[in-house]
Amino acid sequence: MAGPPLIDIRKLCIGFRGRAGTMLPVLHEIDLTVCRGQSLGLVGESGSGKSTLALAAMGYLKHGLQKLSGEVIHDGADIFARSASELEKIRGGRLGLIPQNSGQALTPTLRIGQQIHEALHLHCALPEGEHEARAIDLLAQVRLPDPQAILRRYPHELSGGQQQRVAIAMALAGEPDALLLDEPTTGLDVTTQAHILELLRDLAAARNMATVYVSHDLGVIARVCDRVQVLYGGETMLTGPTAEVLRDPAHPYARGLLASIPRLSDRTLPRALEGRPPPPGQRRRGCAFAARCGLATETCHAERPPMIAGAGAQNTRCFYPDRVAGMDAGGGGAVPGHGASDGPAALRLADVAVRYDRPGLLARLRRVPRNPATVEGISLHLRRGETLGMVGESGSGKSTILKTIAGLMSPAEGRIALGDGSLLNATVEQRRPDQLRRIQMVFQNPDDSLNPRQTVAEILSQPLRLYFGLRGKALQGRSVELLETVRLGAHYLDRRPGQLSGGEKQRVAVARAFAAGPEIVLCDEITSALDVSVQAAVLELLNDLKGLHGTAFIFVSHDLTIVRALSDRVAVLYQGRLCEIGPTAAVYGAPSHPYTEVLLNAVLEPDPEHTPRLLTEDAADLSPPARGCPFQRRCPVKCGRICEVDAPPWQETGDGHAIRCHIPLADLPRRIAG
Amino acid sequence: MSAATPGLSVRAANVLRDVLARPSGAVGLTLVALHLVIALVSPWIVPFDYKAMNAAMTLAGPSDLHWLGTDHLGRDVLSRVLLGGREALVVTGIATPVAMLWGGLLGVFLGLRGGWTDEILMRLVDAFLALPGILPLLVLITVFGSGGAVLMPTLAFFFGIPVIRVARAAAHEVVARDFISAARARGHRPFDIVRREIMPNVTDTLLVEGAMRWSWMLLGFSALSFLGFGVAPPRPDWGLMVSDARVYMSLAPWGVIAPVIALSTLIIGINLTADALAKTLGLDQGRKAVV
Numbered sequence: 001m002a003g004p005p006l007i008d009i010r011k012l013c014i015g016f017r018g019r020a021g022t023m024l025p026v027l028h029e030i031d032l033t034v035c036r037g038q039s040l041g042l043v044g045e046s047g048s049g050k051s052t053l054a055l056a057a058m059g060y061l062k063h064g065l066q067k068l069s070g071e072v073i074h075d076g077a078d079i080f081a082r083s084a085s086e087l088e089k090i091r092g093g094r095l096g097l098i099p100q101n102s103g104q105a106l107t108p109t110l111r112i113g114q115q116i117h118e119a120l121h122l123h124c125a126l127p128e129g130e131h132e133a134r135a136i137d138l139l140a141q142v143r144l145p146d147p148q149a150i151l152r153r154y155p156h157e158l159s160g161g162q163q164q165r166v167a168i169a170m171a172l173a174g175e176p177d178a179l180l181l182d183e184p185t186t187g188l189d190v191t192t193q194a195h196i197l198e199l200l201r202d203l204a205a206a207r208n209m210a211t212v213y214v215s216h217d218l219g220v221i222a223r224v225c226d227r228v229q230v231l232y233g234g235e236t237m238l239t240g241p242t243a244e245v246l247r248d249p250a251h252p253y254a255r256g257l258l259a260s261i262p263r264l265s266d267r268t269l270p271r272a273l274e275g276r277p278p279p280p281g282q283r284r285r286g287c288a289f290a291a292r293c294g295l296a297t298e299t300c301h302a303e304r305p306p307m308i309a310g311a312g313a314q315n316t317r318c319f320y321p322d323r324v325a326g327m328d329a330g331g332g333g334a335v336p337g338h339g340a341s342d343g344p345a346a347l348r349l350a351d352v353a354v355r356y357d358r359p360g361l362l363a364r365l366r367r368v369p370r371n372p373a374t375v376e377g378i379s380l381h382l383r384r385g386e387t388l389g390m391v392g393e394s395g396s397g398k399s400t401i402l403k404t405i406a407g408l409m410s411p412a413e414g415r416i417a418l419g420d421g422s423l424l425n426a427t428v429e430q431r432r433p434d435q436l437r438r439i440q441m442v443f444q445n446p447d448d449s450l451n452p453r454q455t456v457a458e459i460l461s462q463p464l465r466l467y468f469g470l471r472g473k474a475l476q477g478r479s480v481e482l483l484e485t486v487r488l489g490a491h492y493l494d495r496r497p498g499q500l501s502g503g504e505k506q507r508v509a510v511a512r513a514f515a516a517g518p519e520i521v522l523c524d525e526i527t528s529a530l531d532v533s534v535q536a537a538v539l540e541l542l543n544d545l546k547g548l549h550g551t552a553f554i555f556v557s558h559d560l561t562i563v564r565a566l567s568d569r570v571a572v573l574y575q576g577r578l579c580e581i582g583p584t585a586a587v588y589g590a591p592s593h594p595y596t597e598v599l600l601n602a603v604l605e606p607d608p609e610h611t612p613r614l615l616t617e618d619a620a621d622l623s624p625p626a627r628g629c630p631f632q633r634r635c636p637v638k639c640g641r642i643c644e645v646d647a648p649p650w651q652e653t654g655d656g657h658a659i660r661c662h663i664p665l666a667d668l669p670r671r672i673a674g
Numbered sequence: 675m676s677a678a679t680p681g682l683s684v685r686a687a688n689v690l691r692d693v694l695a696r697p698s699g700a701v702g703l704t705l706v707a708l709h710l711v712i713a714l715v716s717p718w719i720v721p722f723d724y725k726a727m728n729a730a731m732t733l734a735g736p737s738d739l740h741w742l743g744t745d746h747l748g749r750d751v752l753s754r755v756l757l758g759g760r761e762a763l764v765v766t767g768i769a770t771p772v773a774m775l776w777g778g779l780l781g782v783f784l785g786l787r788g789g790w791t792d793e794i795l796m797r798l799v800d801a802f803l804a805l806p807g808i809l810p811l812l813v814l815i816t817v818f819g820s821g822g823a824v825l826m827p828t829l830a831f832f833f834g835i836p837v838i839r840v841a842r843a844a845a846h847e848v849v850a851r852d853f854i855s856a857a858r859a860r861g862h863r864p865f866d867i868v869r870r871e872i873m874p875n876v877t878d879t880l881l882v883e884g885a886m887r888w889s890w891m892l893l894g895f896s897a898l899s900f901l902g903f904g905v906a907p908p909r910p911d912w913g914l915m916v917s918d919a920r921v922y923m924s925l926a927p928w929g930v931i932a933p934v935i936a937l938s939t940l941i942i943g944i945n946l947t948a949d950a951l952a953k954t955l956g957l958d959q960g961r962k963a964v965v
C-alpha cells in the first residue's frame with residue numbers, strides 16, 4: 001500500500017569540527033523512511049538532533065555541520081550528491097518545509113500575496129496570469145477566511161495561527177509530495193494548535209503526501225502521526241506505530257518522556273525525568289541514555305545497544321526491552337498539595353483596567369471615543385497560601401495583569417490592595433520597599449530573566465542585599481539555603497546562567513523570588529520555555545514550595561493541564577475580561593463558560609484514542625468588542641443580540657464558582673453538548 | 675563580588691588569547707605594543723637630542739649618522755619620530771577612557787530611562803554630531819588656548835558625545851530583557867540597575883567602541899597639531915612634523931613619510947585589534963560559533 005519510500009535515510013552521520021579539531025557527531029547512524037501517505041513523528045528533547053535531521057532530509061546542513069557518512073535518498077538519488085540548481089528545484093517544490101516560527105519566516109515588509117506569488121513563480125508550472133487565482137485557491141485550502149483580503153495584508157496584520165496557515169499555503173504552492181514540519185504548532189494557543197493539526201491531517205490525506213513532524217510534544221504526535229521515531233543524543237532510540245509507543249513504549253527514555261507530560265485526565269503531577277540530555281557532539285561508550293536510565297546496568301555503560309525488536313511492531317535500542325514494561329507505570333507522580341481555601345486575603349484587585357493606547361492631545365480635544373481597554377473589570381482576591389491559576393489564549397491579558405500587580409505597568413482604573421489593606425501605588429517607583437518585597441515575580445524565560453553576566457551568587461545577592469542588607473558570611477549562608485530549597489547545591493554559586501540547563505536556570509529564578517521572603521509570587525508561564533521533561537521537575541518544585549511559609553501564588557499559563565495540576569482556584573480570561581472563576585474542580589467540571597469548554601475540548605493528550613473537539617473557529621477579530629460579551633464573536637452557543645449588547649451577568653453556582661454568561665447555568669452543559 | 679573577580683580575570687585572559695589567535699589581532703596588538711614600548715623608552719634610546727639643530731645639515735637625506743635624514747632646522751628625524759607619539763599617546767590615553775566613561779554612563783542611563791530626558795538630550799547629541807568634528811574643537815581651543823591641560827578635557831568631551839549614542843543603543847537591547855524588569859520590580863535604584871545589570875552586558879560593545887574612539891582621537895589630536903593648535907614647538911609631534919616638513923616634501927620626503935608611517939601603523943594596529951576583539955567577543959554576528 002505504501003509503495004517505495006519517498007525519503008530514505010540510511011546510516012546518516014552528521015557532525016561538526018570541535019575546538020580540538022576532531023569531528024564530533026551530532027547525529028549518529030540514523031535510519032529513517034517515509035512513504036507516500038505516511039506520517040512520521042520525530043520526538044526528542046532539545047539538543048537531540050531532531051531539527052538537524054529534518055533539515056538534512058532536505059539536503060540542508062546548518063553552518064559548520066558536515067555530513068560524515070550515510071545517505072539521504074530522495075527520488076532515487078542521494079540528495080547530498082545533487083547539484084545546487086537541482087536542490088533549488090526540489091526544496092520548496094517537491095519537498096516542502098514548514099518552519100517553527102512562521103511569523104518570523106514570513107518577510108515582514110512584503111504583502112502575503114507577493115510572498116505566495118514568489119513561491120508560485122519558483123515552483124509552479126502555471127502561467128503567470130493564473131497565479132492570483134491559484135494563490136486564492138491555496139489560501140482557501142488552508143481554510144483562511146476571505147483569501148482575497150489576506151493577499152493584500154502584511155504578516156503583522158495576521159494572528160499567529162493565520163501566519164502558520166500562510167506558511168502552509170506557501171509550502172503547498174510547489175505541490176510537494178513530502179512535507180517537513182519543524183514544531184509546527186509550538187507557541188500557538190491550544191485551540192489554534194488543534195485547528196492547525198486537523199488542517200494538516202486533512203491536507204496530507206487529501207494530497208497523499210508524506211509528512212514528517214518534528215516535535216517535543218507527544219500530544220501533537222499522537223494526533224497526527226502513524227509512526228514515531230524517538231531521538232536521544234543524536235541516536236534513534238525507538239521506532240514504532242504511534243499507538244503502541246504511546247500505550248506501551250519499549251524504551252525507558254520514551255517511558256520517562258510520557259510520564260513527564262501533564263494530562264487533563266490525571267489528578268497527579270507528572271513525574272520528572274531526572275538528569276539532563278548529553279550535549280550535542282559528546283563522545284561516549286555505551287548507551288546514550290544510560291546515565292539517566294533506571295534500568296541501566298554495567299553493560300549499558302560499556303556497550304552501545306543494537307536496534308532490536310521490542311513489544312509489538314516497535315524497534316528499540318535497549319538491551320532489556322522486556323524489563324521496560326515492568327518499570328513503575330507512568331503518571332503517579334506527587335499528589336498536588338492544597339493551600340488554605342478560606343484563609344485571609346493576601347491580595348485584592350478591584351475593577352482593575354489597563355490600557356495600552358494613550359490618546360493624543362488632538363484626540364482628547366475632539367473627544368474621539370477611546371478603544372476598549374485591553375484589560376477591564378478584573379476583580380479578584382488571592383488568599384494566603386493559595387494558588388490561583390490564570391488561563392487564557394495569547395492576548396487574554398494574563399501577563400498584563402501580573403505586570404500590573406508587580407507595578408511594572410500602571411492600571412488605568414481600579415485598586416490593588418495587599419492583605420493588610422494597604423493600597424498599592426500604581427508603579428514600582430511609588431511603592432514602599434516593604435510592599436515591593438512582599439510581591440515577587442518569576443518570568444517566562446529564564447534566559448531572559450537572569451543576567452547572563454552575573455554568577456548565581458550575584459543573582460541571589462540582589463534581593464538579599466536590597467531587602468535585608470545581608471553581607472559576607474550571612475549572605476553566602478542564606479544563598480546556599482535558598483539553593484537547597486530549589487534542590488540545587490552550594491557548588492552552583494559560582495556558575496553563570498550559560499553554564500546551567502533550562503530547568504536549573506528556572507530554579508535559580510524561583511530561588512531569587514523566594515529570597516525576598518515574599519507573600520505573593522507571580523509566575524508568568526514559567527514552564528513554557530522548558531522541555532516537558534524539565535517542566536515536570538519545576539512543577540514538582542512549585543508544588544513543594546506551595547506549603548512553605550504560607551506564600552500565595554498566581555500561576556499564569558496557556559496550558560490547562562498544568563494549571564489544573566497546581567491550582568486551588570482558577571480564573572479563565574478572554575481578551576482581558578474574566579469569564580469564569582472558581583475552585584479548580586468546579587471550573588474544570590460542568591457547568592462551565594462556553595470559552596472554558598472550547599479550551600478544554602481543544603487540549604491534546606498523548607493518548608491515541610483522544611480526539612480534540614473543535615467547537616469554534618480559532619481566530620476572530622483581535623480587539624475586544626466595545627459592548628456585550630467579549631466572547632461573542634467566537635461563541636459556539638451565542639444566544640443572539642443580547643450577547644452583542646449587554647455585558648453578561650455573573651452567575652454563582654456556590655462555593656465561589658462564578659460564570660459570566662447570559663445562558664442560564666442549568667442550560668449551559670446541554671447547549672454546549674448539543 | 676569576591677567570587678566574580680577570578681572569573682573576570684580568567685575571562686580577560688581567554689579573550690586576550692583568542693584575540694592573539696586571529697591574524698588581525700596578532701598583527702594589531704604587536705603594532706600597538708611596539709608603539710607603547712617605543713613611547714616608554716624613547717627618551718633613553720634616541721640617537722640625538724630632539725631640539726639639537728645643525729645648520730650645516732638641513733634637509734639631509736638618510737645617512738649612517740641620520741638614518742631618516744634631518745629636517746629644515748637640521749634636527750634628526752628619527753629621534754623626533756621616536757619621541758613624536760608620546761604626547762599624543764598620553765593625552766588620548768587619558769582622554770579616551772574619560773570619554774568612554776561619561777559617554778557610556780550617560781548613554782546607558784538614557785537608554786534605561788527613556789522619555790523626555792532621553793528625547794531632548796539625544797536631539798542635542800544629533801545637533802552636535804551634525805557639526806564637522808574639528809570645528810567645535812577649534813572654537814574651544816582658540817578660547818582657552820592649546821596645551822595638554824586644555825586638550826585632554828576638550829577631546830574627552832567631544833569624543834564622548836558619539837559614545838552616548840552607541841551606549842544607548844547597546845543598553846536598549848538589554849533594557850528590553852526581563853532581568854531588568856525583575857530588577858525594577860524589586861525596587862533597585864536606577865543607578866544600581868545601570869551599574870549591576872546593564873553595564874556588565876554593554877562593556878564588550880563599549881570596549882570595542884573605545885578602541886575605535888582611541889584611533890579617531892589620535893587622528894584628531896594629530897590634526898590639531900598639524901593645524902598648529904596641539905603640541906607647541908619645538909616639542910616633537912607627528913602632526914606638527916608633517917605640517918613643518920610638507921613645504922619641503924619634494925626636497926626631503928622622509929620628513930613627511932616617517933611621521934605618517936608612525937601614525938598610520940599605530941592607527942591600523944588599533945583598528946585591527948578592535949576588529950579581532952569584536953570577533954572574539956561575538957559582537958560580529960556574521961561569524962557565530964556552530965554549537
